Amino acid sequence: MNTRRSGSQSLVRLLGHWQEENARTPLWRQLAQALRLLILDGRLALDSRLPGERELAGALNISRTTLASALAQLRDEGYIASRHGSGSRIVLPAQNPRVPTRMSSAQALDLSTAALSAGPEIHQAYSHALHLLPQHLGSSGYDQQGLFALREAIAHRYAERGLPTRAEEVMVVNGAVSALALTLRMMTGPGDRVVVDNPTYPLALAAIQGASCRPVGVALPAQGWDIAGLAAAFAQTSPRLAYLMPDFHNPTGRCMDGNTRQQVADLSARTRTALVVDETMVDLWYDAPPPPPLAAFNADAPIITVGSTGKSFWGGLRLGWIRASSRTIASLTQTRDTLDLGSPLLEQLATCWLLENAQHLLPARRHMLAARRDMCSALMAEYFPAWRYAQPEGGLSFWVELPGMLATLFAARAEGAGIHLGVGTRFGQDGAFDRWLRLPFTQQDNALRDAFKTLQPIWDSLNGQQNNSRTRKII
Known part of the structure; x- marks a missing residue:
């Protein structure tokens, strides 16, 4: 069980501006709503303990009665569990139609994902994969680097985009987040710093923190990227790596231009700071395709490129890949021994068909x-x-x-x-x-x-x- 305790000041920052001045809604109910949202979003970890009531009431500048009423509401709804002498910990409610969970009714709509x-092409891809599956049933099905035909297809796509790649420089994994987690497992240790854009993809932050690393945010300016800020973060914090999303960045949607990519790649090569470049959104351009992959701008830069089928085709495929030097791929393969034995074969065969037909499928999606x-x-x-x-x-x-x-x-x-x-x-x-x-x-x-x-x-x-x-x- 996770027994970590949320700090009161950290919780105050997470709550942000939760109080609504001169509102008819009682203050305790406003606080209950704000805490419930933190729990549903995963920003308060399950089984973590809340600060003591006296401490938290003081940090929030409210009465203990107000705080107790808010916690009682959440306790009744099943969002916290309390035990005398042990404080309150975060839980999720059992299925109950009265509880306003994220998708509590058929009318609920998720505008956060x-x-x-x-689309119909996914059924076609799986049908094709099932047709090919019998010829692979004589093998064990375990392949930590991935099906050779799929790695060749991925390498071919990189080459078409201006980054010459061989199948030996590709590893198939179970999604982009898994690729980042595997890289963190190989390259970092507890307490290491990882530079990220601020804002950035929340699951990337979760993966970094889950690896017991410390994310170091570099603020994004009104347009583009802050190269000077990135260089300063590298010099001042000596990070183990940096996580960047140059192609239609999540959440801002901006795309890094070629000149900026050159500067970032040169900075990586000069400082020997490894970059994990997330290209999850690279296929979803509407006016013009993005510049070549960031790794194409400096062959000496230690860049690990991550891709995925999740946005280009369908998240249910749960398939992604890592493109790096063959030496790095070999190290990642050894590290993967401690996690899993490879990606599902049927999904790899389906993805092969999708990549082979991408030029016909993606324009309609765009x-x-x-x-x-x-x-x-x-x-x-x-x-x-x-x-x-x-x-x-x-x-x-x-x-x-x-x-x-x-x-x-x-x-x-x-x-x-x-x-x-x-x-x-x-x-x-x-x-x-x-x-x-x-x-x-x-x-x-x-x-x-x-x-x-x-x-x-x-x-x-x-x-x-x-x-x-x-x-x-x-x-």
């Missing part, structure tokens, strides 16, 4: 997503004109700036209406980005319009209360 359902992006942009302009965002050139979502630090409150209210939102604080450290939302455009137009109709009065209520509060302070 940037992913698509499977066209559909570009249309949904444009519709989502039009709907935001209609329902939420105060929101600000840049039109993404690729990827699956908008990175939306709100006019105030309302993301946590807004998401807590939306949860009660059956809509789960991706709060900006999930993508940063210590509760940052509470004025941001990541909003995917993967839903169909009607579903998205219905969701916005539901969210509009919730937003107007919160935004109006904040404006009234500001007016009173000015007067």
Whole structure:
């Protein structure tokens, strides 16, 4: 069991601006809503203990009665369990229709996950894979580096994009997050620093922290990447590696240009700092394809490139890959002995077929997503004109700036209406980005319009209360 204890100041940062001034909702209920959202988002780890009531009430500047009422509400709903002398620990409720869990009803809509359902090509791919499977049944099925035909197909794609690659420089793994976790297992130890963009992909942060490493965030400027900040982080913290997402970055959607890629690759080569480059979104471009892979810009840079089928085709395939030097791949293969014995063969055969037909399959997917992006942009302009965002050139979502630090409150209210939102604080450290939302455009137009109709009065209520509060302070 995880018996770690959340620090009171850390919890205060995670909660962000949870109090709604001059609201009709009691303060204890507002706190219960904010804590419930942290639990549902995974930002409060299961089985971790909350700080003591006296300590936490003092840190939040509220009465112990208010705190006790909020904890009692969460206890009744099944989100915390308490035992005399041991404090309160985080749990998840048993299935209960009264509990407002993430997807508690058929009407609930998840606007926090940037992913698509499977298209008809997935059934075709598996049908083809089943046809080929008998010729592989005579083997053990264990292959830690992956099916040779699939590794050849992946290597061919890299070569087409400007990065010459051999099958020996590719390893097939169980998704991009598994690729990062495996790399961390090989290259890092407890307490090592890993440089990341701030904001960045939350599951990457989870993998880094799960490896007992310390993420070091480098803030992203209004546009592009902060190369000077990246160089300073390398010099000042001596990280074991850095995790970057240059192709339609998650969550901001920005794409690193060729000049910046050259600078980053040169910095990696000069400082001998290993880079893990996540190309999960690389196929989802709408106006023009991204520049060549970052590893193509400096052959001396220690760059490990990670890819996946999750966004390009379907998350249910659970298949990804690592592209690195053959020496690094050999070390990763040895490290993998402690984790698993390889990736499922049927999924590898299906992925082979998908990659062979990618030039025919991906254009239609891009066209559909570009249309949904444009519709989502039009709907935001209609329902939420105060929101600000840049039109993404690729990827699956908008990175939306709100006019105030309302993301946590807004998401807590939306949860009660059956809509789960991706709060900006999930993508940063210590509760940052509470004025941001990541909003995917993967839903169909009607579903998205219905969701916005539901969210509009919730937003107007919160935004109006904040404006009234500001007016009173000015007067």
